[in-house]
Amino acid sequence: MENTVKITAAEVNKLRKATGAGMMDCKKALVEANGDFDKAIEILRKKGQKVAAKRADRESTEGAAISKVNGARTSGVSIVLGCETDFVGKNENFVNLAHELAELALNYSSKEEFLAADFNGMTVADKLIEQTGVIGEKLDINAFEKIEAPFVGSYIHAGNKIATLVGLSASAEGAEVVAKDVAMQVAAMNPIALNEDEVNAAVIEKEIEIAKDQLRQEGKPEAMLDNIAKGKLKRFFKDNTLVNQAFIKDSKVSVKDYVKTIGDVAVTSFKRVALG
Incomplete structure (x- = not known):
């Protein structure tokens, strides 16, 4: 016997706002649930589980990289909300979800x-x-990085492709500008470590x-290799460690x-997340 429950536009709209699903999907779910709102949400979630199972082996290398800092500027987080295509990654609703x-x-x-936290009634x-x-x-959440410091700054590169965080040793006048500039440095130069001591x-x-090996190929004597290699290593640190890089x-x-x-301020930590 055909289900004749009457579904109003207001009910469909309410479900759409709660889930982000399309109008027709919401209407179908409400009809299937006989108008029961919670059951309709469950139906849509099960649909999501089926799609997720089918797409489990897909690569979610596109998406949005987002950094946020708390009101006190003492804690920051960077995440990557990953999806499969650039088209979805640029979608306004998707980017808004990443920010939330x-x-x-x-x-x-x-x-x-x-991942276990409550988000509007579900994990x-x-x-x-x-x-x-x-x-x-x-x-998928492809990256999750956290920083805590006396002052934390952040930066999101155009198009949400890269997001960074920087911790400073103190909050001082001008710290916001400096922390953002250094966070931009991290996005652009992708240092491997904060300083020489932190290089693996x-x-x-x-x-x-x-x-x-390069010096041997150039014909340099074996006795000179250690000293020249140390000089090259200094250059490597200058190019690849954040605090030693040219600004x-x-x-x-x-x-x-x-x-x-x-003032008497130093960079204490940084994090960088990116798509791919």
């Missing part, structure tokens, strides 16, 4: 805690499954070996020296 999720992520210290993980059904693409020992060994807005000064223009 990043705002919520400020309250949690790990990706696992965040973040369930919201991603629901939206997979709505959008038709695999959605295996990376240093590899760089020394590369330098020595992108004034190459005459290092990032470390630029930060000191606002």
Whole structure:
């Protein structure tokens, strides 16, 4: 016997606002649920689970990279909400969802805690499954990075492709501008570490070996290799560690020296997340 329950436009609109699903999908779900709002949400979620299962092996390399900082400027988070296509990644509703999720992520210290957190009556993980059904693409949190410091700055690169955070050792006049500038530096130059001490020992060994191999090919005597390789290593640190890099807005000064223009302040940490 055909279901004759009458579904109003207002009910469809309410479900659409709650889930982001299309009008026809909402109407079908409400009809199937015999007008029961909660049951209709469950029907849409199950649809999302089916789509998610079908698309589990897809790559979610597009999306939106977002950074947020709390009101006190003492904590920041960067996330990547991943999807499959650039078209979805640029969609206004998708980007808005990424911003909402990043705002919520400020309250949690790990990706696992965040995925289990409540987002308008369902967990973040369930919201991603629901939206997979709505959008038709695999959605995932591809990155989650947190920073806590006396002052935290952030930057989101145009098109939400890269998002960064920078921690400073103190809050001083001008800290907001300086922290944003250094966060832009992190986005543009992609340093491998904060300073020499934080570069992985295996990376240093590899760089020394590369330098020595080049010098041998140039015919340099074996006895000179260690000293020349050390000089090349200094250059490597200058190019690849944040505080030693030339500042992108004034190459005459290092990032470390630029930060000191606002007082006895240093960069204590940074994070960078990107699509792909």
